[in-house]
Amino acid sequence: MDFRQLRTFSCVAELGSLSKASDTLRVAQPALSRQIKLLEHELRAELFTRNGRGMVLTEAGRLLLARTAGIVRQIDQIRDDIQSSGGPPSGRVVLGLVPTVSSVISARLARRTVESFPGISLCIVESYSGHLIEWLHRGQMDIAVIYGPSVDLHLTVQSLGRDRIVAVGPRGCGLARKKQVEIGWLLRQRLVLPSHSHGLRALIEQSAAKKKLKLDVQVEADSFRVLTSLVEEGLGYALLPPSSVRNEVADGRLETAAISNPAPIRELTIASPIDHPGSTAITLVTNLLRDEIGACRAEGLWDINLT
Incomplete structure (x- = not known):
């Protein structure tokens, strides 16, 4: 396989568009399309499906990307290092x-x-x-x-x-007045958490298991911004690092309180x-x-x- 073809394939796969890859690589779209077709011909497999939203990887394309993305990145970085050795x-x-x-x-x-x-x-x-x-x-x-x-x-x-975790709640919930809450009390409240696939959720689940508590999670959010907005709307409490909600607390939109020992870290x-x-x-x-x-x-x- 030709490296230029692999680099083109990797760029199109990352950006999902021939036009965007053309701008990034500074190569005309017909030339990029030809390189993709030559690569598909050599591999005897379709790498992309083309639709109105752009270029979408096929199963064969996903396999090729998983096996070659790191190689392409490393070769690009070797080039960058050599060029940087004589200048900025x-x-x-x-x-x-x-x-x-x-x-x-x-x-x-x-x-x-x-x-x-x-x-x-x-x-x-x-x-x-x-x-x-x-x-x-x-x-x-x-x-x-x-x-x-x-x-x-x-x-x-x-x-x-190590980053500490605090209780986060909506304006008027009383956390600011309490300043500190027990982990057992917090875990008994209605919570807004990320889904089970994420590390913060696993940490909270472990704390609940130690207390033999079942979490009350009515809404899950895998977007941090969505999660904090749900807390602002009063749909539950969250457990987050205080640095991540500093602006919301300063604006009076959220309240926080420390969690007494053993606090999640x-x-x-x-x-x-x-x-x-x-x-x-x-x-x-x-x-x-x-x-x-x-x-x-x-x-x-x-x-x-x-x-």
């Missing part, structure tokens, strides 16, 4: 962030990256830990900030610290693929990420115990 750093870095971290750090990190390293293209992907881990394993993502535990992930991990880690050598651009973005997390803590924006 360049290259593309795909960074995954869990929503509660993204809400605090993404804009600050993007600004620092643009100001410090204008040759680096930063792509921030926001999702829950389970999805980020899957994309790291596929090689479609370079680094991600996820919540632990970090054992048995088959990834290279660096601990960032989550380990925050930077994860990357085990077989990923890491480029200069990735190293620089990782260093900026650590700096910004430390700065947020120093400014009182993030109550995290750094390691």
Whole structure:
């Protein structure tokens, strides 16, 4: 298989559109379409279905992407490193962030990256830990900030610290007045939580199991913004890091209270693929990420115990 064809395939698969891939790769659409057709002919399989919404991967296309995305990323990064060795750093870095971290750090990190390293293209992907881990394993993502535990992930991990969890409720619920609640009381309330596939839900389920309690979860939300809006509407309480709802609390839309011991705590880690050598651009973005997390803590924006 020709590398140019694989790179075209990977770009079209990521963007879901020939026109967008044409803009990104700066290659005319007919040339990209021809490369895709040559690759399909060689593999004797259709890689995309074409419809009004764009290019959608077939089962064969998904298999090819899973096997080759990491290879394409690494070759691109080798090129970037060689070009950067004689001048300012360049290259593309795909960074995954869990929503509660993204809400605090993404804009600050993007600004620092643009100001410090204008040759680096930063792509921030926001999702829950389970999805980020899957994309790291596929090689479609370079680094991600996820919540632990970090054992048995088959990834290279660096601990960032521990993030505490607080009770979050709507305006007028009384949490601000109480300032602290017991975990047993909180788990008996109606809750708004992410679905079972996510790490925060697993942590809360474990706390409930220790107390031998059955959770009252009427509404689930796998979107962080939807989850906080549901709490604002009074549909239940949530358990979140205080940094993630700081603005909503300051605006009087939400209230929080600490959870008495044993309070839920989550380990925050930077994860990357085990077989990923890491480029200069990735190293620089990782260093900026650590700096910004430390700065947020120093400014009182993030109550995290750094390691």
